[in-house]
Amino acid sequence: MEKEEYSKEVRVIIAALKIGKPARVIAEELGLTVSTISTKLKSVGLTIKGVKRNLTQVIRNRIPFWLENAYTLEQVAEELDVTKEVISSALARQKLRLIGARDTSDALDVLTEQVLAHIFTKGGGITTALRAIGIAEDMLSGKSISVRERISSRGIDIEKFYYAFRRYGAWLTQPGLPEKRFVNDKLISCVCLKCGAGEQVLYTNLLSGNSQSCSACRTTAHHPTKIEETGELFKNLSAAIKSVGLSQHYQKARYHLRRKGICEIGGYTFVDMETQLEVA
Numbered sequence: 349m350e351k352e353e354y355s356k357e358v359r360v361i362i363a364a365l366k367i368g369k370p371a372r373v374i375a376e377e378l379g380l381t382v383s384t385i386s387t388k389l390k391s392v393g394l395t396i397k398g399v400k401r402n403l404t405q406v407i408r409n410r411i412p413f414w415l416e417n418a419y420t421l422e423q424v425a426e427e428l429d430v431t432k433e434v435i436s437s438a439l440a441r442q443k444l445r446l447i448g449a450r451d452t453s454d455a456l457d458v459l460t461e462q463v464l465a466h467i468f469t470k471g472g473g474i475t476t477a478l479r480a481i482g483i484a485e486d487m488l489s490g491k492s493i494s495v496r497e498r499i500s501s502r503g504i505d506i507e508k509f510y511y512a513f514r515r516y517g518a519w520l521t522q523p524g525l526p527e528k529r530f531v532n533d534k535l536i537s538c539v540c541l542k543c544g545a546g547e548q549v550l551y552t553n554l555l556s557g558n559s560q561s562c563s564a565c566r567t568t569a570h571h572p573t574k575i576e577e578t579g580e581l582f583k584n585l586s587a588a589i590k591s592v593g594l595s596q597h598y599q600k601a602r603y604h605l606r607r608k609g610i611c612e613i614g615g616y617t618f619v620d621m622e623t624q625l626e627v628a
């Protein structure tokens with residue numbers, strides 16, 4: 349009698365696993381633990397993983413019919429008595445798509461353009477873009493496969509945007525393929541937002557915050573600058589040159605100032621007080 353009850357429970361477990369229900373959920377429903385389920389299956393020579401593989405088989409066998417009859421995700425889920433999420437992740441795992449027609453339609457074109465617009469302005473990859481657009485987590489892998497296909501069929505290279513448009517202090521990363529450096533590092537093209545200078549910066553230094561601007565801007569704070577003609581003293585060249593509206597000449601002024609301690613631009617003479625002191 350007890351034996352009879354026992355095998356019935358195993359049958360329930362097998363049926364649930366076959367349609368793709370996670371063992372954790374089955375355990376919850378039956379008031380058991382996952383390891384009890386595993387033990388019960390082992391007693392009849394089965395494993396959770398072994399039984400689960402049948403969902404793959406069911407889907408493979410049924411998909412031609414579903415496609416032919418334009419089944420929706422909802423209809424398939426109903427047929428197998430599982431949630432839509434179980435079906436969509438099983439399909440994604442097998443790189444199958446339920447409804448070719450629906451996914452290759454205008455909707456996919458629109459989604460692909462949204463993804464590209466995101467990547468070209470904010471950087472990152474397809475999954476990040478899909479997530480930002482608001483695609484649900486369980487749909488991400490499936491959508492990402494079809495969008496990736498669509499992008500590569502258009503011959504568009506998105507790889508060089510992966511690290512682009514990120515802020516690390518005053519650094520803004522630029523599009524471009526990173527150059528490999530050392531064992532696990534790479535050089536990323538960056539622009540310093542304080543002065544506009546471009547530089548290749550080690551990715552680890554960006555992530556750690558060790559590098560937050562170009563080397564010239566890093567030391568700017570220690571270079572009080574005087575304008576000879578007015579006698580005014582500023583905390584750095586940037587402030588001095590801005591006060592007379594000549595910021596566009598900042599890079600040139602800095603170049604000469606760091607070398608000679610003095611430079612003339614637009615009728616003003618900028619004096620680097622620190623360099624002057626060192627010279628004296």
Ligand SMILES: [Zn+2]
Nearest residue numbers: 540543562565
């Ligand atoms: Zn800079």
